[in-house]
Amino acid sequence: NAGVMQNPRHLVRRRGQEARLRCSPMKGHSHVYWYRQLPEEGLKFMVYLQKENIIDESGMPKERFSAEFPKEGPSILRIQQVVRGDSAAYFCASSLPGGPGGTPHAGANVLTFGAGSRLTVL
């Protein structure tokens, strides 16, 4: 029963190139989250998606960043024209829809995280 799979684990890009990070959610999970972890800043929410639908992208930078979660295949976080400030660890997490065990509240959801993708921009 594989957990959340992220690849690549490490990615090196030069300024101006594109970075694509992939995330396969845990089996049975239909919600995907992307977080960015910068040194001294903790985990910052970027985007929350369901299949074929972006639910909340309030944490995504307005330019160069995009995310998708197609009907088939993994979720993709795409960063165009990377800059040094994009260097960070990007974590994907997945969850069940709604609350677990009959709990009606979405806020009760436990997120299952992947091991992260570490992007280094030279």
Next chain:
Amino acid sequence: AQKVTQAQTEISVVEKEDVTLDCVYETRDTTYYLFWYKQPPSGELVFFIRRNSFDEQNEISGRYSWNFQKSTSSFNFTITASQVVDSAVYFCALSEGGSYIPTFGRGTSLIVHP
């Protein structure tokens, strides 16, 4: 708006010492959920515990205990008789009842020396 503050950036202890990681939260909701996650050196965050706002009962699980106090908006985590394997970054998180998106604190790095 929901906010989580972990004022301790890094804590260093010697094995077998007790250590408490602080977490203070802000929310206007009356229904909310609090979490602790552990991030070991391997990088993957692992869920530890979830509490809801209606249950202030403290919880103990082996060497780990959690103290939830609504009066001070705190959800502190204590490790008794710490071990080297406890070395990790610990994140406190908050989700308001109707929100799918938890907010994380900055994390506290715990280093346990042998």
